[in-house]
Amino acid sequence: MRLLLLGLLLVGSCCLSRAGLILENGAPIMWAHATSQPTDLTITEGVLTPDPWHYLHRMSFYRILIAATDPYMTSMGPGDNQSPIWGLPLQLGWMLTSGTVDAVLDPELCPVLAQVQMQSPAGVEGYCTTYDSCKTAHPDVINNWDSFFQGLKDATTSPLPENEKKDAILGLYWRAQMSSTAAHSTCQDKLSSYSGVEKSFAHSWLNAAEYVAAAHFQSSLELASQFMSPLPGRILKEDDSPPNIPDLSAEENHSLYIFSWMQSVDNFLGGTLASMWRRAMCSVTTRENGREMLKQLLFNPEYATSSFLSIVTSMSTSCGS
Template structure:
């Protein structure tokens, strides 16, 4: 199937004119909030959630093939809403709340990327993603939007291939004219990124199998989360294709990028249950704007204490791991050897990232003790 190009970014298939005005008003209103914390929730849901596609048929289609535009914020966010709805019947082991699925983390993260300005064109050559241009536009030049493509578009294509979007549903993603470095179909992505796509396929297939297994819910949940994080990390590793886009940012933002990638290794190894409640706690203190030259946590004056703390912790985790030649991360992964230690690991990460009084030397001591227990 050939690549489908998009010449116009003006169409919003899943929002009426009045909804579009509401969207713009909300984003413009968020501008005054950025100096304190990035806005990720609106009425208890990810920002602009109500504007997204509630069912697959709300997405654009052509000749019986779904043709959504992942470079439009509402449509990329729709991927997550549709995947949550499609996988929820198989997520009973996650808990009794409607927002216990690990799939709630990614849309909240995407909301943070939007309101912190990280989906906009970092080159300044277009108004894509800017309030003075098209705030719903996701720039192909943004490192953040490129990396997120691998954890939104790829799993959506896999979900459709595995029948989660309906029997026989085919998807070909739109791509802006002149852009060639993004896969657009399941076959295309499988050819380019076989490990990532095979792990997403394994996740969706395993979800069906595990949901009816005789395992206790605790073990079942851990197994599902294991498949989920294996796929998420495979997508993250595949996103090295985005690396050249780092050159558009300050050294401080690039350092944060690298620390953010490093932190994902710890979260994944712990099989972290990224449900709504826990994800809000982790994403809210992330920096509410792109970092600039001279920003030095924990002393960035226009960021909150919580944002400064999270930046300092991310930086410490990456720096100490580098100084130890990768030992910290290896110790952590070794310690995540059982359901018990993985649950403790998730709690430990919460303490480290959310509790400013939690000493880093305590973190090291606890990891050492957990690793020896394995």
């Protein structure tokens, strides 16, 4: 899965931009134009040399990855498009429509015979371009993705109930995804080009991901697009004052308010809100409840933030007892 891990690592690095358009004909933006065959990508002297800054190259990574891993995703539930990996191409499409576009390769999951060397465009520095260089630069990231892919294979012979296998797979997925997100430090010098409001949103969005990850959110095509739909439809400007931005919808303003509120409370409490949440997500059942709480918080304006705090405190205490 080395090709796939390289793409996954890179997409976790820079994720500041987004837009309201999430789906195109029921799929991620330009999904129909992405290839499903690794050998359709650029090959130079027998070496696969895709460009991770090329939108369709990267979208192709995700199409290949989803197709390769879908046979191992039966625990995710009936029907198509249940894989949590759908969240990645949806996020990439979200980045494209905002105007800014920025693996472990197990032969049993994705038989790619060519070697892989990612392209690195002129003026772009600080990114690893091969499996070995990424393993050296970001060992935890690569190890966590290795564990995820191995966990997929192990699940096919596991005696656990399907809901527990699903929860275990999602746990491995989010551990890997969050370690990729943590690698965004390579993009810190790019932050100066954004407004202060946009940078605040970026930080609050990353903070919110901690809650989503701990709850083992199933970022299927349907659920991921649902949760991404209220994100702001444009880059935030310096004079924007959420949640009172006139040209954004009520849903967009509400999502900005919620993300900012979560970040502010966590900062005020010295990080203890996020810590309590992680402690509260201690079982399959509490994680199911946690996903419903996040849904209410994001989509139900009548859901009191004070209720969220009290429930999290109670849940974390119960888990610790």
